[in-house]
Amino acid sequence: MPEEESVDIKFRLYDGSDIGPFHYSSSSTVDFLKQRVVSDWPKGKTVVPKGINEVKLISSGKILENSKTVGQCKTPFGEVAGGVTVMHVVVQPSLAKTKTEKKVDKAPKAVICTCTIL
Numbered sequence: 001m002p003e004e005e006s007v008d009i010k011f012r013l014y015d016g017s018d019i020g021p022f023h024y025s026s027s028s029t030v031d032f033l034k035q036r037v038v039s040d041w042p043k044g045k046t047v048v049p050k051g052i053n054e055v056k057l058i059s060s061g062k063i064l065e066n067s068k069t070v071g072q073c074k075t076p077f078g079e080v081a082g083g084v085t086v087m088h089v090v091v092q093p094s095l096a097k098t099k100t101e102k103k104v105d106k107a108p109k110a111v112i113c114t115c116t117i118l
Helices: 030-039 095-105
Strands: 006-012 018-025 055-059 084-091
Touching: 006 030, 018 030, 018 084, 030 055
Parallel strands: 006 084
Antiparallel strands: 006 018, 055 084
């Protein structure tokens, strides 16, 4: 039985800090990686994901789909054997939250006309 390939991955956050590197099998899904990122998110950051739906992983300039495996996401070029793969993490709050925030930010404006017609 062939030995399953494994990959070392670290996650680069918006401020340049990293989570990891961690060792994953090539059959691990992107969904599993997102769960790991959310659970290991550093304390004290200004942006914190509430769940995996707010996290996007980017590798080689492509947003990775949840159903893909690490083996399917690897690019054959540009990777050093035994090196660490870097995936960028983008936190994007859910649309429902941003819509309610916009409503709160917009206070009704009173229009007062001080024109005088002679």
